Amino acid sequence: MDFSEEGLELKEIQRLEGHNDKVWSLAWNPTSTLLASCSGDKTVRIWQRSPSTSSWHCKAVLEETHTRTVRSCAWSPSGKLLATASFDATTAIWELIGDDFECVSTLEGHENEVKSVSWNASGSLLATCSRDKSVWIWEVQPGNEFECVSVLQGHTQDVKMVQWHPIMDVLFSCSYDNTVKIWAEDGDSDDWHCVQTLGESNNGHTSTVWALSFNPEGDKMVTCSDDLTVKIWDTDSITMQAGEGYAPWKHLCTLSGYHDRTIFSAHWSREGIIATGAADDAIRFFVESKDGLVDGPLYKLMLKKEQAHDMDINSVQWSSGENRLLASASDDGTIKIWELASIT
Amino acid sequence: MTLGLINANPVVHAKKERVARTEDLHGDDAVDPLEIYDFVRDIRDPEHPYSLEQLSVLSEESITVDEKLGRILITFTPTIQHCSMATVIGLCLRVKLKHYFPPHFKVDIKVSPGSHANEESVNKQLNDKERVAAALENPNLRQLVDECLYSNEL
Amino acid sequence: MAQLSQLTQYIESYVDSSRSSTQQAASVDAIAYLLKNDILTLETLVTEMGMYLTTTDNIIRTRGILLLAELLTRLASKPLDNVTIHSLISFFTDRLADWRALRGALIGCLALMKRKSNMGRVTDNDARAVAQAYLENVQVQSLGQHDRKLCFEILECLLDHYPESVASLGDDLVYGICGAIDGEKDPRCLMLTFHIVEILARLFPDPSGPLASFAGDLFDILGCYFPIHFTHPQGEDVDVKRDDLSRALMLAFSSTTLFEPFAIPLLLEKLSSSLPLAKVDSLKYLSNCLLKYGDDRMTKHVEAIWFSVKDAIFCSEQEPMLSLASELLDHVGFQENEIVTEAIILLQKVILENSGLSLSLIVGDKDINTIVNTVTSFRSYNDIPLQSKHKLCAIGRILYVSAKASITCCNRVFESFFFRLMDTLGLSVRNSSGDCLPNFDYVFSERLNFGALYLCIELLAACRDLVVGSEELTSKSVSAQESWCCMLHSFSSLLMKAFSSVLDASTDKDAYEADIYSGVKGLQILATFPGEFLPISKSIFENVLLTFISIIVEDFNKTLLWKLALKALVQIGSFIDRFHESEKALSYNYIVVEKIVSLMFLDDFGLPFQLRLEAISDIGTTGLNVMLKIVQGLEDAIFANLSEVYVHGNLKSAKIAVQLLECYSNKLLPGIHGAGDFEDVLSRFAVNIWNQIENSMAFSVGAQENELLNATMTAMKLAVGSCSEGSQGKIIKKAYSVLSSCPSFTLMESMPITGTVQLEGLQHTQDLECFSCRDKWVISLFASAIIAVRPQTHIPNIRVVLHLFMTNLLKGHVPAAQALGSMVNKLCPKSNGVEISSTCTLEDALDIIFNTSLWDSHNHGPLKRCSGIGVDNEMGLANLCLSASNCQLLQVCAIEGLAWIGKGLLLRGHEKVKDITMIFLRCLLSSGGIDNLPLNQGSLENNQEQDVLPSVAKSAADAFHVLMSDSEICLNKRFHANIRPLYKQRFFSSVLPILVSSMAESRLSNTRSMLYRALAHIISDTPLIAVLSEAKKIIPILLDSLSILSTYNLDKDILYNLLLVLSGILMDKNGQETVVENAHVIINCLIGLVGYPHMMVVRETAIQCLVAMSRLPHARIYPMRTQVLRSVQKALDDPKRAVRHEAVRCRQAWASIASRSLHF
């Protein structure tokens, strides 16, 4: 669809307070009934929307497990498990038992800070990455056992984020070494290899790549970076569908000159709206522009919200629910729930 | 009584203190380099028993402020090309400003051009807030930093 | 108390080393007590202790001997017979051999030898024995610090008290001392050792004596301490400062000429070291030795010294900079550092000691001559490279010092440099025979050579100071033939031209600043040669003055030049005054003073008026007779302008008059206040003002000229205030006559004590517009005069005056009220002194004030005239205050007036003030309810004036401020108020309880807040000590009033004062415990004020207080920590920098109380 016609505005629905330090990242559960947030205060908070008041409140605080900043969190596709990655070098797995969350397992192996965690589409695999430059792949065993499938070495620096492809078991990681690496398993021999590196030579980023996200179809990827640009990548969907697994990715276009400080987060909505949050305290929205198809689809700024928070914005996440809900997390310790609604 | 102590904190610095200030009671005073400098001048060097000011790692000129945009840029000059402590000094600056400065200011910290063997990497590291945050949770570093910040406050 | 029977226990408990030191001390006291009161004799004690003193058990013996020694020290003032002393001293003497018991022995000897002779004292022989034993047995350097100290004390004592007996020991003594002090490190001991050496040297002065042979060794020991290198950690409480040590060592160095061969070389060597400290010290030491060693020994060193001094002066890293500092004009324009100063002092001494040699060294010095040539090759100051600037100023100093030393030196210096300088300046021509003559047809076209100018000025300064310095030189007979005089004489006029030409050339660009300085300075020096002194002729002097004065008049836009010129004139003036230069004084008067005065009158648009005033007041300071002229001039100017104002209402001259008056009261009057014989001037001034008013009946001052009126009033007060009764009486008389001549003030001479008072045109619109302007002036000035008079001064017809003021008081005329206040303050009470019927005693006055009926209550609304014949319904001031009349305005005026009267009484400590206070309180309580806060009041009849009128309650509250605060305007020392000491404290402690209780009763919020306001005034005007004593009671109230006041921005000043009191309590340790108790409340209150929008200082102070709070006991404040931090966080964003800074400090303080450990 084309959003440019209908006038849209970003409405602040609610402001969630509770964390007393930076909020680093957010995760909606698959049904978007719960929102998990993790913070420099070493805790994870679970926020729930009470159907009656339809306002959000803190359902649970997950604490006393991680001894340092909790950097990232991810719900398993089933929505039963929540994985949290922390600077204390561990990854914790939480399960909703009865009405509260219990830490059912902690994965140790990284030498130092774990920066990100991600479940694959089927929920059978879990990936983590760390400043120790390695990316680990774990397999979920019955009884909340996790078995290390493989340790991927390849990045030359701190790995900032790992993200599974929405459809296939292909793993994407982005790093302080300015590259995005794509990892695939050949056969089912447990050995994973870096099949492609998107670096400067392929019109890649020129500084730390902080985050990446896929469009629902999984044939497009957005990456954001400290170089103040957002880049769109695409791949040949046909080959990809053909189940050959991996098909090479190419640079599609670069959106620059919008944010003027590090862009920490980019997320692609089901409807194809890219939201980006940055250290300039602003949130921006980009959509594919149909005009000028001559040289492939281009992306244009649809809407921007200056001063969305008082301080850096670390994470923006679209809910999968009906009305376009967006959650944003910031250094100011708050989380905001926004609605992207047509101007009334 | 050694020679070093005799010309410790020379007059030049002392003069800088408040002379510049003529507090006008009406207008608001914008945040200016001198003010920031006053915050950070006494930070102790991790290796020497002197303040960054005394070692002229910092000077008022090395600080620029854009009050409107709320941006601060601090450039410091490590004592030696390969100063392993450059990053620690940077951390100290960050922490000090974080605690004692309005949070909404965006702070960039760099080593002055050509003053460090691997300038780029130091700069990149100091301005990666995730790395900084992690660093400050590392007890060893934390202690080092605190010593630099508090040692000569009493 | 101590019993003889217990003696053994005492001894035991002392000897037993397992006992606590306090127990041991106790037992010493006990025994000492016994001895002092002759309950126990030393003999018995000794026999008692026998075993302890002789046992072979080391510990016990040691303790025993120590005990005896300790006891003897306690008995310093108890007479002892020689036998006892002898036996004791010999005992201790041979114990000196017993190293285990050494301490006791030392203390013992010391105690005995220090005894006053009249108390029985150690004989010389015994002393000698002690010395010998000491020298044989004691290895000082092998002992601990404390014992060493004792040893040295003994030596010192021996040398001081028994010189001849120890002297006989000769070599042994010296040798022993060398051994003892060698390698000493402890500062306290060193102080002693240095002193010992000093005395020792005094003991053996003769060059063949025992010291001679050891001088070298002894000095080796001393020498290695130089320069004192003080490395004692601050931790140890060493009361010895580095300077003390250094001084002691210096005295030791210079104690004997025998050290000379060793000391001087060492010092010279150290002088060349790079350590500034060493340089400075060596210089100091050298100066000192120079004097002590004497010329004959030093001559051979002079050259060496000269060279090192030269280096010191040249090499010193001094920043040459010209500064506006006043000393600049009479000394070099360069900043100096310690080294140079010391070096110069040394140089001075050298020259004085041995002028011939040193002078020829200086004059012949190669460097100096080369430098003179090079430096003088640069034309302007800015062309000279930094290095050479150093050199230039160095040479300047050297030449100055050497020329200033003596006439002969001066000649030498002039002969060898003056002409060269003249040549470089191009002021001279050489005739055939090559001698140097002034070149009178020199045209000052291009810039003169700075270097030469500078040096030349130094020379002039030198000989000027030389002449001024020594009286006998000033008579021409001595100095006229001196070669330097001749030179100066021949060139003086040219130099004068030269300097002024420099000034002409100068503009205010920095590039030329240097020139301006030197030009002005040169001229000033020329003008400050003593009077009948040939080389500088009268004409030159006058030319200089003319040059300066013309600068003053014309070059006012060249700020620097102008200021310097003025400064120079002032200094010349004060020079004349100091040396009674009658002739010069004349010229100064008609050239400078008259010109300056005339500036007041000429009405061109040249020199800005402010500058004129600056000039006039500065010149005024130069001497009494000048001041006299200036004052007169100023007065004339004032009157001229005033009449302009009176007659033509000329606004411009009104402005001028204001400035003049302010200058008069603020600048001149303080200056002349001290000096006598100005009285007639002042009184004449006052009288003249009255005359003027009297004569100008058609008075056309714009009513808006309040500024002028105020200025005149102040001047009037000050003038009157500084007169004696006599002249004050005259002034008042004059004033009164003018007053009574005003038709509007009908003053019936015969007025009943309690009569009625006319209240003309008292209206609700109550300002003074209802006066004719002239009346306003008259009454105000009259009030001012009354305010300023001395108690004894006679006031004619005082009752009438009182009535007059009363009426005006009700018209809201504050000066009238103040005058009343002053009167009741100064009038003498009935009791003392004989009574003349005419005079009015204090009681009469009060009676008039309070019992005169002022207003008829039947008579509502705007009333033209009210006569209170009706007995029942007449009401006095008090009732008026209590709003007996329903006219609020009247009430307010009454209250304000009463406040000043109250103040008068309070100051003299009259009990009546209590009633007055109660009146105010009732006003507070009663009217608090009527009018709503803070200053609008719906009083029934005059709503239309709601916001113009101040609230009754408010003015009642503020009355307390009037009562308590020190006033500049009246009732102060300057205006001879009679002020009882501690009146504030008394009032405070008497009123506080009343207010507090009424606070408790009053329900109405308005009333309460007004009570708080009053309280705030009282608390903040009371000396802190008094408040502190009441801290417990005060703090809660104080906090309440803070929080209440903080809601209205109109009260910000009161709020601030109150906050200051609070901070005072916080800082003071007497307040501590109360503060600790209320910590939480206080912190909460302060947090509230951190965001106070109306006043920056309030926020700042509040935060400072929070910092102070952070020092309270941890446990007490920790709970508040996060709360404080959060509130201060906001302050980090404060618009004002000062506040932000405090906020940072505060955060540091509070953040750190979590982890104090980090701070080390």
Place this chain on the structure above:
Amino acid sequence: MASQPPVTAGATGTAAASIQDIFDSSLNLEETHFNDGFTEGYNAGLISGKEEAKQVGLKFGFQVGEELGFYRGCVDVWNSAIEVDSTRFSSRVQKSIKQMEELLQKYPYFDPDDESAQEIMDNLRLKFRAICATLSVKLEYNGFLKSSSEAKDIEF
């Protein structure tokens, strides 16, 4: 008369010759000294160099050896555990252990120049960490190479 000239000639000849070699020796002097010096220095250098190299080699060799030994040990322990109970570890872990074993055999113990050495060492470390993580045991080799970690401690 006739017989004389050759004599003189001879005489002069010999004289000349004798003079010749005097110079010879003195001409070569410099050179010979240089050569002597060089050889001396060279030999000395060889000896000390060898000595030094030996020390370094020993040290490094020891470090590597120690680490390999450590892994060998772990593998043995695990294997013996498997022998006791073959279901003790998951197939994946067992596989990893096998791989480690192979790597340990492959390691070119006696050919330090073989560039595969480093690669193998890296793989070993990876596998080892993976296994430990899975078994969630906190085994760690902290010998020579790690001992520098204290210094690194203030990196971030």
